[in-house]
Amino acid sequence: MENQKPIVHRKDLHWWEQFYIPQIINGMRITLSQVFRPKFTRQYPEEKWNPPASFRGRPVLVEQNGVERCVACGLCSRVCPALAIDVQASETELLKERYPVRFEINMLRCIFCGFCEEVCPEEAIVMSKEFELVFRFQEDAIFGKDKLLISADKLKDRLEYLRKNR
């Protein structure tokens, strides 16, 4: 019994407050003043939003000269706290020696933390501006290279942002 919190009595209303009318008028005034201010709401999805470069949308692989920059080092896969990334390396004739034959990100696992982007030694995986992700089946949420590869020119914003903020 002794541990029970003491009962707090609400402060009795002042006689002026007990009128209510002035309070209501004051509330209506605020509402009315908002009506004439500029609108911030957006008619999504008809009206799209273009996020700033610092936005972390779904991670994508940077494609340059027709091939992925990725060398399948597996560091993104290692660092990913959600274990969303699965990389299988293989050998290529190109100078970089290694490339990912399979690169999959499970978008149901991804938490958009951006660690993969941060750890990548090749600037090969970056956070895009895409945030609209809808799936009907679990399997559809696993993005392979077909969905992940995006050419470098389309990612200019982010790549510049990364260089500036290294």
Added chain:
Amino acid sequence: MVKITIDEKQFEVENNLTIIQAARQNGIHIPHFCWHPKLSVSGNCRVCLVEVEKMPKLVIACATQVTDGMIIQTNSGRVVKARNAVLEFILINHPLDCPICDEAGECKLQDYAYKYSVGESRFEFDKVRKPKRVELGPNVMLDTERCIMCSRCIRFCDEIVNKPQLVFTQRGDHVELTTFQGQKLDNDYSMNVIDLCPVGALTSKDFRFKARVWDMSATDSVCVGCSRGCNTKMWVRNNEILRLTPRFNSSVNQYWMCDHGRLNSFKNVNAANRVNAPMFRKDGMLIDVGWDEAMARATSELKSFKKNEIAAFGSAHSTNEDNYLLAKLMNHMGVHRIDFVPHIEDAKQDSLLIKADKTPNSTGARLVGIKSDTDEYSYRAIIDDIRNGKIKALYVLDDDIAVVPEIAEVLPKLEFLVIHASNENQTMKYADVVFASSTYAEKHGTFTNFEGRVQKNKPAVSTLEHDRVLDGMPLSRLDRFGAHNDRWTKGIKRDTRASWRIINSIAAILGAKWKYNKCEDVFNEIASTNSSFYGLTYENIGVTGAMIQKSQEQVTVRS
């Protein structure tokens, strides 16, 4: 014995040791690239520098002998500074290849750079370029740029294999590792240089780019390539074995294993031709059936033969437990014709590791009861009796006996053939019932090697019989955190069973009252009933194996 002091601690050590050996014996790690406990001292990497009191300069721990009263500092300010300088020198020409290098994660240079270097270079010029992707031999790739010229690989070929095949050419920072003119790195042990190489200069062609080392689990295993039984580590990702590496055992294989064992003793486990379910023959075709059906068929047919019309072949490829239970089952059925087919290749043996007997367990198979007391019961006599129709039914434990032409010739004569098989094989063509058995990589068990050392083998790949977590199998990061719907946990789990378990079930149908729950139970029974195994328990075999009582039984392999 001499008294020395390392880092303020006093030790008493033998007097012919070097500082690095003395420190190692007492659990103090002195960093080293070129020194190796089983190779001669070359002293060229300079990273093992330590400070010895009253010596004007730092000395290399690998080539300085301990003397009485020596006071050694392995972490003094001078040592730390010198080590950092050595690493800075090594890194001047070392490429920034870690992302594409297979050694990453188990690389001494990476580790030491983290631990002992400040990680800054004052060198502003271009690195020396050298050939990359060089095929040194059939199994080994060389990246010359990554080589730090420690010469371990060269010394291994010279000193351990006695086949000098590698050499340095050029001078200074242009030194390059190559093979002698017109030669290849093609000795039977060539792949050990991959483990020896402290960096990623030498890598395996077979394992190339297959997996990151931190994504695999490693299980202590035993190679089944020959009767040496080299201790190995089996590296598994997504229930698939990707490589084998040797595991140190001073009484069996030291630090080494042969290329044949490393490359060929695991490929069958994940092969496409695995037998995935029990089968029996119907209308001339082998069809997949359930375990109960297959067992019912095998037992009812076996019962229809007279005792002296049945014979059994144990297998030197199988474990002691498998063979012991087969012998016990035959004994229960009153069958006395039992032996195994030896696989000896006299041309393929040497004085280092490789033995002529290409099976891991002929010593054990014989000791646990797979043997004929007289020649009349030997495997050749069994073959003869199949030929002349005296033996009509045959039970074969995991062994493709039909690869022996004279056996393949008589097998069609049999009225009934039961086999245990892990992979599709020649013998299957003649079989009426096939039990899908687990390979050595999928079961517990013991092997007894050529000199009578009993060694434990653990499952590295899981079948429907086990659960990685519940059965305490080593887990990789991916195993630990994977969910059922992650692709990287969906590796194939087969419906195979350990041979001793299959025999155990058959015995139960035939009325035997055995009580074995674990492989351990079988082994402990062998140990308590068989004088050769006296004093051993599954527990006390340990990780390095234990010797059988030799005097009890003549341990020789008959061909």
